[in-house]
Amino acid sequence: MVDTLERYAPNENLRRDEAALRAADITWHFAEVQLDLSNAADQDATSYPSVTTLNFSSASGQTFLDFIHESVQEVLVNGSPIDLNEAVLDSRIYLTGLLTDTANTVRVTGRAIYSRSGEGLHRFVDPQDGETYLYTQFEPSEARRVFACFEQPDLKTSYRFTLTGPSAWHLASNQPIVDEVFHENGTKTVVCSPTPKISSYITAVLAGPYHVVRGEHVQELADGEELVIDMAATCRASLAEHFDSEEILELTSRGLSYFHELFDYPYPWGKYDSAFVPEYNLGAMENPGLVTFTERYVFTSHATEAQHEQRANTIMHEMAHMWFGDLVTMKWWDDLWLKESFADYIGTLANDVATDFTTAWTTFAARRKAWAYVADQMPTTHPIVADIPDLLAADQNFDGITYAKGASVLKQLAAFVGEEAFRDAARAYFRKHAYGNTSLDDFLQALETASGRDMSQWADAWLKTSGVPKLRVDYTTDETGTITEASLVQFGTDPxxxxxxxxxxxxxxxxxxxxxxxxxxxxxxxxxxTGESISLDFLVGKPVPALILPNDGDETYAVIEFDPASRATLLGSLSGLTDSLPRATCWASLWDAVRSATLDAQSYIGAILDHAHTVSDAGVFTVLTDQLLHSISFYAAPELREQLRLRASSVLTGWLAQFEAGSDQQMTTARALARLARAGVASEVIDAFIAGENSYQVPVDEQLLWDSYIALAASGRLDEAARAGMHEAAKANPTSVAQNAVRTAMAALPDAQVKEQAFDTVLMARDEHGSLSNDALSATAAGFTMGSAALLSGFEERYWAAILPVFETMSMEFATRVIRGLYPQAQDLEGSAEDNKALNAANTWLERHEGAPGALKRIMLEERASLQRSLAAQAHSRNSR
Incomplete structure (x- = not known):
């Protein structure tokens, strides 16, 4: 095996061909992981002891382990130490002379590094009470930051975790604790039962003085047997007063009931813990038995129905993974969609059927599919079944195509083969491949058996091609305005x-x-x-309708290009469309037209200001206010922005009085108004929010207060008195939200020296107090970018020079946050787009760095594409005045 696997450094980026060779050579029997986290509260301690024992067979007698470490003290192969200078090379431990006729036992003793990036074992110190919290995040390949392993999804094994930490801490992993020993030094050691066979990326550890609420789900199975699942919901102790654990446990129990009936396969992971953790890079992660969620789902401010619905959707999404992804796992990251697309689709289905939320599919149409359409129109678009040559590529493939486009296509698939056939295929798939690894062909075979249809052409058309299909209705009329011919047309080009x-x-x-x-x-x-077009005979012989809506039930994945009459109707009368799902579909397609520079931004902004207040769906209303602000700042011609902001400020202020005090719509409007005020409008309203007194009876919660302080800073009105008030508010309630808001506000000040300091802070990922965490870094970058194009233009030359060093020296998470966070997206179109300095610099950088790592080039290509869209939309806005 070593003959075909070269030793090289740096070697963190495992290639697909290397993984395939190792999978063909290795049979992994079990692993034991021992972590001593006793020193975690000591912030001077950078690492912790990690001991891993692996038992496996090797056909070739040689292989390598993955371990990103601070140090390796010892490696024992079948009881004998090996030469570390010869074996350990960066993040790999090369093993030779292994037994080929029986299993080998390898024990690796080393020290792993505490993380501040959210990758590996993340350490967070609560600013409210000084307590330390730990949790792991491993997808796609960060388990090797904590223990030695074979870091690839198709080498599954059983793991047994042994954890040591302070005696008062909550220590947990994927499986229940079977033994607990307290030590005289104030620590304890817990031993967890072994897991069933799982991939390394879904193992998990939780440690800290977490607040824990327990429950129980009892499920009667088809054979009459009773299945009891212990549940837990956890969060930081300082958040306990805000933690609505009963709702979380109730949703979890409902989901378990639904998925047991849907999949007809008992939940295989024993317990079900839901841990809400700080500074999380994701929305959630499907670690079996210990699901981790961002603690943004612990609502410390007014939570709208949309936020509750989104949390429920995330709970269902992760639960779907217990089967799609955990029980049956893709062989390699090319087939990431086999879990993420399915979880996005099935999770939304469960949210619609098993909970009290009635607008799950409407929110999906407005938010998730919009994400897919954006990603699928990038120059970096790819088929749902992607080509993932290495781990860096895998890390970036958790995108709108793999999640939301894939889910949209699966919704279309259920319509294509029938929901019962889709369900039966899933059940057969789980029974056949339980605890194994699969690829696309495995699921297609299950579908063909269940539906009786040949799925190859469908898969080729939907899963192996790229780009967004577009639909329009073409028709002709006679002299009386009667339709004489009508057809639905599909068009678009695979990029x-x-x-x-x-x-x-x-x-x-x-x-x-x-x-x-x-x-x-x-x-x-x-x-x-099935082809380019089909006749719509039901329209023939009738007058042209006010609106013709393809994809009326949002059954398929496609952007609608409205005929002129329909577009005019929508822009003038969208408030008259009261059916939530068609309404969301219409808004989404109009938004795509703005982004595609076929509808001017001011017309769309006008439609939002005229009609959005009638939208009762909290999720869609939130999306529309976000699009309103983005359209003004990025898609409207620069000379129109002041007028548009003034009108938006006036309308939104009117909405505050119109909406019920404390309602979802009023709170969403107030938050949007605070963001709009960063440009200097709505000053009196923002001052009233900060003072805590306003005539609109808007409850000023933590989020609105800090949004208002950020607006004050960005608009240049954070004088000494206001600054003192801001710091006093942060001192009085020193939450992580407050700390990061202060970072954003201070970086948002329209002062060249402040911007200089913020820029350097982000580039170095550290300030005068030390290294930044992931969230602190992003909070600073967000403040830096709040400024005029003229103020920020002086940093562009330094930005282009820093990109490659940042990518080469930082972790993937940090590098991505820095490069995307500082990208000069806010541009004012002056002449033509081709004259834009930032766009020309982006082009030059890409031309000069053709050999840059693919993951870095993807970031740069996507950022440039967003800039190009912004400039094109501004030009269309200007030409449409």
């Missing part, structure tokens, strides 16, 4: 192959009429579009 996009769609097309301000559906037809 990778250059071929026309022709995908099969099962969808509905609706016709609407406008009467007394209301858009009512008068007819709807189910359509199966």
């Amino acid at each position: 990778i192959t250059g071929e026309a996009i022709l995908r099969p769609h099962v969808l509905s097309v609706g016709a609407y009429e406008l009467a007394e301000g209301k858009l009512a559906r008068t007819e709807v037809a189910s359509v199966e579009l």
Whole structure:
């Protein structure tokens, strides 16, 4: 094996071909991991003891382990020490002379590093009470930052974790504790039961004085047996007063009931813990038995129905992974969609069916699919089944295509083969491949068996191609305005192959009429579009409807290009469309038109200001206010922004009085107004929020208070008195939210010296107090970018020079946050887009760095594409005045 696997450094970026060779050579039997976290509260301690014992067979007698470490003290192979100078090379431990006729036992003793980036074992000190909290995040390849392992998804094994920490701490892993020993030095050691076979990236550890609430789910299985699942919900102790654990446990129990019925396969992981942790890089992670969530889901401020729904959706998404991803796992990251697309689709389905939230699919259409459309129109788009040559590529493939496009396509698949066939295929898939690894063909075989349909053409069209299909309705009329011919047309180009996009769609097309301000559906037809077009006979012989809506039920994945009459109706009468799902579909397609520079930003902004206040769905309303602010700052011509901000400020201030005090719509409006005020508008309203007294009866919670202080700073109105008040507020309630808000506010001050300091702080990921955490870094970068293009332009030359060193010296998480966080996106179009200094610099950088790592080039290509869209939209806005 060593003959085909070269020793090289740095070697953290495991390649697909290396992983395949190792998987063919190794059979992993079990692993024992011992971690001593007793010194975690000592902030001078940079590392902790990590001892791993691996038992495995090797056909070739040689292999390598993965371990990103501070040091390695000893490696024993079948009881004998080996030469560390010869074996240890950066993040790999090379092993030779292994037994080939029986299993080998390798014991690695070393020290692993405490993390501040959210990768590996993250350490957080609570600013409220000084307590230390630890948790792990391993996907896609960070378990090797904590213990030695074979870090690839298709080498599964059983893990037994032994954890040592302070005696008062909550210590947990994937499986229940079976033994606990207290020591005289104030520590304790817990031993967890072995896991079933799982991949390294879904092992997990939790340690700290967490607040724990316990529950129990009892499930009667099909054979009459009773399955008891112990549940727990945990958060930091200082957040306990805000922790609605009963709702979390209730949602978890509902989800377990639903998935047991849907999948007809008992939950295989014993307990079900839900841990809400600080400074989390993700929304959540599906570690079996110990699911981790961002603690942003512990609501310290007013939480809208949309926020509660999103949390429930995340709970269901992660629970779907217990089967799709944990029980049956992809062989390599090319088939990441086999878990993420499925969890996104099934999770939304569960949120719709098993909870009290009634707008799950509406929110999906407005938010998740919008994310997919953006990603799929990037120059870095890729098929749902992607080409992932190495771990760096895998790390960046957790994107809108793998999640939301894949989920949208699976929703279309359920319409294509039928929901029962999809369900039966999933059940057969779990039974056949439990605790194993699969690829696309395995699931397609299950689908073909369940549905009786040949899935190869469908898979080729949907899973192996790229780009967004577009749909429009073409029609002709006679002299009376009667439709004589109508057809649904599919068009678009695959940006990778250059071929026309022709995908099969099962969808509905609706016709609407406008009467007394209301858009009512008068007819709807189910359509199966298999080629470029299909006739819509139900429209022929009738007057042109006020609105023709393809994908009326949001069954498929496609952007709608409205006919002129329909677009005019929507821009003038969107408040008349009261059915939530079609309404969300219409808003989403109009938004895509703005981003594509086929609809001017001021028209879309006007539509939001005229109609969004009638949207009752909290999730869609939040999306629209976000799009309002983004359109003004990035898509409207620079000379129109002041006028647009003034109008938006006036309208949103009016909404504050119109909406019920403390309602979701009022709180969302207030938060949007605070963000709008960064440009100097709505000053009186923001001052009232900070003073805690306002005539609109808006409850000023933690989020709104800090949004207001940030607005005060960014608009140049944070004088000495206001600054003192801000610091006093942070001292009175020293939460992590407050600390990071102060960072953002101080970096947002429109002062060249302040920007200089903030820029350097982000580039170095440290300030005068020491190294920054992931969230502190992003908070500083966010403040830095709040400034005029003129103020920030002086930093652009330094930015382009720093990109490669940052990527080469920082972890993937930090490098991504720095490079994206400081990218000069806020540009004012002056002449043509081609004259823009930042765009030209981006082009030059990419031309000069053709050999840069693929993961870095992807970031730069995507940022440039966003800049190009911004400049193109500004040009269209200017030309449409």
